[in-house]
Structure formats: structure tokens, C-alpha cells
Amino acid sequence: MSEITWRTVPAAGRAGAVRSLLAQGYAFHMCFAEHGSAGIDLVYLLSGPQGGLLAVRAPLGGEGDVASLVDDLPALHWDEREIQDMFGLRFSGHPDPRPLLLPDAYQGSPPLAPQAPPAAREPWRPHSLRQHGIVEVPVGPVHAGIIESGHFLFTTVGETILQLDARLSWNHRGVEANLQGRSLDEAIRIVERTCGSCSAAHQEAFSQAVETIAGVEVPSGTLAWRAAILEMERIYNHLNDLGQLATGVALAVLAQQGMRLKERALRMQEAAFGHRYLFGTIRPGQVRPPKDRAELAAGLGRLRDDSAVWADRLFANVGFRDRLAGMGRVHKDAARSLGAVGPAARASGIAADVRSDLPYGAYRSLDLAPETATAGDALARAEIRRLELAQSFTLAIAMLQEGGEEERPGALGAELSGAAAAIVESPRGAETQFLRLSQGRVERLHLRSASFANWPLIMVAAADNPIGDFPLINKSFELCYACCDR
Amino acid sequence: MESGGRLIGRSLALRHVDCGSCNACESELAMLFSPDYDAQHSGIDMVASPRHADGLIVTGPGTRQMADALARTLEAVGEPRLVVALGDCAVFGHVHKGGYAAGSGIGAPLAADLEILGCPPAPGEILQALRRLMREGASGERAAATK
CATH class of the missing domain: 1.10.645.10 (Cytochrome-c3 Hydrogenase, chain B)
Incomplete structure (x- = not known):
């Protein structure tokens, strides 16, 4: 059951391949990266309507800047952010390219691409809406109860949450x-x-x-x-x-x-x-x-x-x-x-x-x-x-x-x-x-x-x-x- | 901390800080306040603010991302104060030790007054160790190793 059927596509053909599989009833499970024969490969793991795992592999051949697939597949927006952190790639067009997992103070090479030079990392900035009548309530990473660490920024109008922005990563152990x-x-x-x-x-x-x-x-x-x-x-x-x-x-x-x-x-x-x-x-x-x-x-x-x-x-x-x-x-x-x-x-x-x-x-x-x-x-x-x-x-x-x-x-x-x-x-x-x-x-x-x-x-x-x-x-x-x- | 026994008298108020725990230590810490253990009966409580606390009880190997928050939370506890390292990760880092994102526990860097081993330590063991801390004051000894 967990044996994978592999299909390799060129980096530019990823969106088309994934889109057509989704249209055929395939379900998306995850997107990750690994080192292939020439540079980093992106892998999209899907399963077919009758079961069976299919992995679409896209070798990037050294290319570090690739188009985001978030518009086609919103479910992978955190997967792409994680790959940016861990492999130093850039997903252009990603609506929220902020760091996801790496500690703010981390400055070395991407942890899963250690041979790459240290990537210039964007600092994590909250999605802040500082306007008249809006109150921002930051909470955590340390909380009041016996809870794991996480940071939340609530943007509120009166009592109502207009927007919540979460910063996780505090438990990232590598x-x-x-x-x-x-x-x-x-x-x-x-x-x-x-x-x-x-x-x-x-x-x-x-x-x-x-x-x-x-x-x-x-x-x-x-x-x-x-x-x-x-x-x-x-x-x-x-x-x-x-x-x-x-x-x-x-x-x-x-x-x-x-x-x-x-x-x-x-x-x-x-x-x-x-x-x-x-x-x-x-x-x-x-x-x-x-x-x-x-x-x-x-x-x-x-x-x-x-x-x-x-x-x-x-x-x-x-x-x-x-x-x-x-x-x-x-x-x-x-x-x-x-x-x-x-x-x-x-x-x-x-x-x-x-x-x-x-x-x-x-x-x-x-x-x-x-x-x-x-x-x-x-x-x-x-x-x-x-x-x-x-x-x-x-x-x-x-x-x-x-x-x-x-x-x-x-x-x-x-x-x-x-x-x-x-x-x-x-x-x-x-x-x-x-x-x-x-x-x-x-x-x-x-x-x-x-x-x-x-x-x-x-x-x-x-x-x-x-x-x-x-x-x-x-x-x-x-x-x-x-x-x-x- | 030699004055531990006098400092905490007959109650012990701790603030919990998670520094990369897998959540099992948190689960056991929460069970301490369930009917089978009822730590409040022993005068022990987990309080909402470090300002209300006699010390910190810290879980996890000490992630790099939590280092600043941990230091600032500790600083917010009035002196004299206690530090308890809860679980194998907090004591020595366990399987998550080292690497770019996690330390080798917080016991040594924070000079913990009490280290409670276990993966995770059972609620009864945690309770016993905290009660001994209240009775005898902090001696820097490790609580009995388990599992």
C-alpha cells in the first residue's frame, strides 16, 4: 500500500501535472524536498481515487527560485514555507513567504542543504494592522497554563477578532x-x-x-x-x-x-x-x-x-x-x-x-x-x-x-x-x-x-x-x- | 539554593515553561492536578504568571528559539527563585540533544535546583520530587531516575 509510483516532470511542468491529477480525483498529502541526482528535487505526494500513492518529482537542477503552487493548492502553503526554511529555496508568488520553523537567530546554511551558502533570511514580522480603532493583543510564547509554546497576535476591533496571526517554531528541535x-x-x-x-x-x-x-x-x-x-x-x-x-x-x-x-x-x-x-x-x-x-x-x-x-x-x-x-x-x-x-x-x-x-x-x-x-x-x-x-x-x-x-x-x-x-x-x-x-x-x-x-x-x-x-x-x-x- | 526550604515554606508556586518538549511532560504535569494526585493538596500550584511564582518548572531540551523567552520569564520571577528541570530532555537533552536548534537540556545552563528524570516522569514521581524539595529544600540532587 505504501509503495510509491514515481513520475518525474520538469520544474516548469509541476503546476500542470499536479493540477491535472487533482482534476482526475487525486488527493494531495504533502509536498517536501530531498536531494536528487542533480540538486534539490521537489516532491508532491498524492493518492489516486482507487488508492495507491503517486509522487510527482520535479528536479530543480540547481534552480533556487521556483514558482509557488499555492494558488492551485492552498493546502501546501505551509509545506512551501518549510522548504524555504530547510532547503533555502524561494517560492516566488507565495502569499506569505515568512519563515515557519527556523529560529529567528539562526544564521547558518539551510539545515537540510548544508552545502549551500547561508541564505539571506527575511526576519519574521507579524501581520500587523495598526490603524485607529484596532487593538493588537500579542500572547505567548509563554502561556498562562500548562501548554506548549506558541505565539499569537490577535488583531481586534472591540471584542471581535479581525485577524489571528500565529507564530509557531518555538518547539523546533531540528x-x-x-x-x-x-x-x-x-x-x-x-x-x-x-x-x-x-x-x-x-x-x-x-x-x-x-x-x-x-x-x-x-x-x-x-x-x-x-x-x-x-x-x-x-x-x-x-x-x-x-x-x-x-x-x-x-x-x-x-x-x-x-x-x-x-x-x-x-x-x-x-x-x-x-x-x-x-x-x-x-x-x-x-x-x-x-x-x-x-x-x-x-x-x-x-x-x-x-x-x-x-x-x-x-x-x-x-x-x-x-x-x-x-x-x-x-x-x-x-x-x-x-x-x-x-x-x-x-x-x-x-x-x-x-x-x-x-x-x-x-x-x-x-x-x-x-x-x-x-x-x-x-x-x-x-x-x-x-x-x-x-x-x-x-x-x-x-x-x-x-x-x-x-x-x-x-x-x-x-x-x-x-x-x-x-x-x-x-x-x-x-x-x-x-x-x-x-x-x-x-x-x-x-x-x-x-x-x-x-x-x-x-x-x-x-x-x-x-x-x-x-x-x-x-x-x-x-x-x-x-x-x-x- | 540553600534557602529553598524556608523560601517556599509550605507552598510551592511554579510557572511552567515549555522549551521544546514533546508534550508528554506537559501531559503528566497536568495530571498532577487530577484527582489521583491532587498536587494542590500538597500546597503545589502552577500559576499563570512568573510574578506569582517561586520558580520555574521547565520542559524540553531548550530550543534555540525559546532561549530569550526562557531567560526573560526567569528574570520575571522574583529572587530568591527555584528552577526545576522536568524530564530527560530538560535534564540532558535526551534524543533531541545538540544540533542547530536544540540544546542539551536546561538543567545545567540554568543551574537547576531539582532535576526530575524520566521520559516522561510519572505524575507520582513528579509529586514526590516536588514534595521532597519543599521538605528538604533544594539540594541540587537529581530525583530518582526512572524508565
Whole structure:
């Protein structure tokens, strides 16, 4: 499934090639750069209407200034900004060419094109609208709660947000440069720590890519247990995200009950898999077997029942519903155009879910129907999570029962060379990785997380809302900063 | 900080600063205030402003982009003040150590009064370490290594 069909086009033919594929029903997943035989190549990863990954490769042959494709494909506007930062290219015509990830103080060569001379970098400047009657409210990178670092500039008229400008990058650790030259064992320990909330999804995507390069079939019992782990990751995240909304609405008891449920999920994960956040559970060709799967399945059953009672009480609370209804709306057209993924996309009426669109592993034998809503507001995003919570419990328990200890395909990786991509549905949506190995070591790994895809939606959702609602709007997406910034 | 015990008396107010954490340390820090741990029962609180804080609790390897914000937040905490390095990344950089964008933790550069190891440290371990800090004052020792 994650094997790539490559198609090479001249740099000038990129727009035409991508445009014609989109018209044929292909879906865009990500755009990234890697070093080709002569200079830097741009790669556009798409999937066909019947599945199957297609990569359009455009060798730039030393050309450093290329036309932006944002007009054709708004979803790649942050991808192009990242490539500018990391490879020192320029996308002319990009509507917002400001730096995205690199630290302001960074002055060296582009980190992923170290042989290139240091690029003259534009400083990051806020999109400021200093006019009479407009008040600008800068917030962060340090916030008031226990939150990751990020900077927001709110341009307001009275209480209303006219425009939100976000500056992320504060969590940029240089993960992709750090991964270069690493063995598979070293690499996956970095990949799984790119984000503590979507760690299993990161491990799964990396493992699938390695397995595709190695050409091994992973036994169905292993795949079933992996699916159980991925669904457990979704469960504790959805519990957290709904609980955070209860906190944001100041429903103290329901918020504390939500945290209690999340703690139960984390303790179950530690008991069964040795880690509260599922680090070290999925590896190429392998899965960490649950310690006592009967006990785990029984525990999940009890947690499912108690979670349903809690969620029913939360959603029956008039204050909760009133507060979230109509807040932070994202219209379906905007969600589609910006390439929304995960619960945020589904809440805006887009039935996108990698588990059903491009099924992998144990999901291939399932016929999952994504939960969708049409309102596109904070309440719809919460409702999607509540519905998926029930679905994930059912799936996790079933997959635990289907899984089993089977012969492993053996150690992978020592001398592997080649490239593959993998797309996995993380708790926040499509997580995409491209991996190129050379002699068992990472030559290039590009990781585009669901949060990376969805951050631009928050700007759309925030506009025209009261500034006091922003914390709740933000929580209704509950995106990671760490897996966006890397 | 020798005066740690007297300084913080029977309560400890900390401001959290994320310097490139993967979010797992944040998650555990938040769980500290859930019913199973209830850190407020021990007099511990995470406060909204460094001006209200006895010190900082810092996560992540120390990203270059956060260096200035971290220094300014620390400066905003009145002296005497404490620094707690939370998690393997904050203590020694862990897998993100080095490179162009991340440091080797903030424990050494900020001369942390308490280093709590773990990837991530569990809420019970964090609570135990903070309670010991309140009881005994800062000794510069590392909390028990885990995992």
C-alpha cells in the first residue's frame, strides 16, 4: 500500500501535472524536498481515487527560485514555507513567504542543504494592522497554563477578532536534520518522541515505511495488536481533548472526572505495554504484545462504559452545549481548500479518514464509516470525538482479541535501501511520513503531522469570534505544537 | 539554593515553561492536578504568571528559539527563585540533544535546583520530587531516575 509510483516532470511542468491529477480525483498529502541526482528535487505526494500513492518529482537542477503552487493548492502553503526554511529555496508568488520553523537567530546554511551558502533570511514580522480603532493583543510564547509554546497576535476591533496571526517554531528541535544518518533503532526513538500525544501513530507510519522498503508481510496478529494500540492512543487523546473542553467551560467536576478517565487509560497502557504514552510499542515488523490481554480487554470494557456515562453528562450539560455551539466555525469549503484532516475535517462535513480512505494494516479488513457532522463549530468537533470514542473502544477490544503472537519477519533494516511513504490516522488526523533509507540508515525522513495540516484552520476559525472565546476554539482543535514544529 | 526550604515554606508556586518538549511532560504535569494526585493538596500550584511564582518548572531540551523567552520569564520571577528541570530532555537533552536548534537540556545552563528524570516522569514521581524539595529544600540532587 505504501509503495510509491514515481513520475518525474520538469520544474516548469509541476503546476500542470499536479493540477491535472487533482482534476482526475487525486488527493494531495504533502509536498517536501530531498536531494536528487542533480540538486534539490521537489516532491508532491498524492493518492489516486482507487488508492495507491503517486509522487510527482520535479528536479530543480540547481534552480533556487521556483514558482509557488499555492494558488492551485492552498493546502501546501505551509509545506512551501518549510522548504524555504530547510532547503533555502524561494517560492516566488507565495502569499506569505515568512519563515515557519527556523529560529529567528539562526544564521547558518539551510539545515537540510548544508552545502549551500547561508541564505539571506527575511526576519519574521507579524501581520500587523495598526490603524485607529484596532487593538493588537500579542500572547505567548509563554502561556498562562500548562501548554506548549506558541505565539499569537490577535488583531481586534472591540471584542471581535479581525485577524489571528500565529507564530509557531518555538518547539523546533531540528528533528529531520537529527534523523539523517541514524540507524533504524535510533531513528524510531527520535520519531516516537517528536510528539508525546501521537507517538504510536508516528511509530506506525515509520514502521510501515520500513516494511514497504524491506518488502515484508507483517503477520495479521501483529497488525491487529498494532491497531489496538493506535485506537487506545485515540481513546486517551479524545478523553483528554473532551476533558480540556470541560475545563475551558469551567465545569470543574466534569473536567476532573475527565482527567480521572484519562488517568485510567494511561495506567492501563502502562500495565499492558510498559509505557503510559505507548513509547516503544510499535517497531518495524513488530509489536509489543500486551502483558495480559484478557485483563486489558476487560479494563477497556469498564472504561468504555464509564466514559460513555461521563460523555453523556457532559453533552447533556446546557452550559457546555450553549458555550460551544456556533463557536469557531470552519466552513466545508475552507476546510477542503486548506487540506483539513481528522476530527476537524469530519466536523466540517468532510468524510476523510485514512483508516477508510487508504486503509492499512488491520483496517484493510474493516469497513469503517467515518463519523461526520456539518456545523463545523467547536461543538461539532467535540461531538465527533465523542462518537469516535465509542467506535475506538469497540475496535480496540475487538483487535486485542484478534491479535496473537506470531512468527516475526525477523530483524529489519541492517542493509535496507529505498524509499517509501506511509499515512496513518492519528488522533488528530492524517500523519504522513516519507522515508528514504540508504544501507540501513536514514537518508531523508519527512514527517507531516495532522497538526501541521490543521494549524492554518485555526486562523480561519478564530476570525469574527470574540477574543475571549479563543482558548476554547483552540482547545476544540487541540493540536500539538511539538509535532508541527519538530 | 540553600534557602529553598524556608523560601517556599509550605507552598510551592511554579510557572511552567515549555522549551521544546514533546508534550508528554506537559501531559503528566497536568495530571498532577487530577484527582489521583491532587498536587494542590500538597500546597503545589502552577500559576499563570512568573510574578506569582517561586520558580520555574521547565520542559524540553531548550530550543534555540525559546532561549530569550526562557531567560526573560526567569528574570520575571522574583529572587530568591527555584528552577526545576522536568524530564530527560530538560535534564540532558535526551534524543533531541545538540544540533542547530536544540540544546542539551536546561538543567545545567540554568543551574537547576531539582532535576526530575524520566521520559516522561510519572505524575507520582513528579509529586514526590516536588514534595521532597519543599521538605528538604533544594539540594541540587537529581530525583530518582526512572524508565
